Amino acid sequence: MYRRLAVAATVTIAAILGAGTWQYFESRRAEAPTIGGYVLARPRALPGVALVDEHERPFTPADFAGHWSFVYFGYTYCPDVCPLTLVELARLEERRASELPAQRVEYFFVSVDPKRDTPARLREYVAYFHPAFHGLTGEPTELHTLAQATETVFDVPDGQDEEHYLVSHSSNLVLLNPRGEMHAVLTPPHDPARLAADFAAIVESYARR
């Protein structure tokens, strides 16, 4: 419990410091696009955590390289906000395919509920929303490390039913650049038109670096 609090406090402080730093650099870097969320002043490499994908293959953040990645943390037992977000991401992908066909983009649903969300469960779940979507999960410590590095938080509140528990999680989308670095955070509501416009602005700014 104290460890969770400590993690939450660290993440919060990191987020505040991160946001402050970003605002500082933002004021000096006119080329950073204005989006629903924020673009990091300096993209950041991710720590080397060990995850597993929807085909039960090992996955590390190095596998995020070579394409843009939209990453969303959630769990399949979630009835409302997770399916809502995945539907919006599928709509975003439709727009991206027609508006930015040259950009390679992959979508990752990271389950922070490895106890219930096996790779097989993730496979059938993500494919329902889009055949190209990926599922990732891993040990809680690995997931916490990845979450912290991507300014995301999650928590399984204590004292719940063994089988029917809820998980709290950020509703942000994390955008990783083609180097596999943490690049931007997109905040809800996740409107596909807005997401597509924000992504186009980020891609353009990235190309002009």
Add this chain to the structure above:
Amino acid sequence: MRLFVRTLAALAASTAGLAAAGPPAVSGAWVRATPPGARTAAAYLTISSDGTPDTLLGATTPAARAVELHTHVAEGAMARMQRVDAIPVAAGESVHLEPGALHLMLIDIAAPLVQGRQIVLALEFARAGIVEISAPVIDARAAGPVSPHAGH
């Protein structure tokens, strides 16, 4: 807590006078179609009071073992889905249960919910008692914005 709310609501109902009032109007109900293997689902609707306040205390449906009232509360950077005991509807006002906000959580659904099906929901109000409605299952992947309030 739940019992306490129920008692309060019942008290309020019994002492609030004899004015005859119809049940709250329930509109725009729909249920999110479920991915394969899903055990939960969400239902959305709008409750409007025509001048008499009421309180939604719970719901049941043959389509699921249990139904809970849920909301999302922001807790720093995190959205926490949380059970609520009751959803009050003030006189002359409407309460929207919509994606990403207040909703009914269906737990242990009896069968996958696919577009085209209808499910019956029995809503339990403190004053009006049971109000039964039928809600279509909508596949949000194909449907476009299904609620006029979605994304607000």
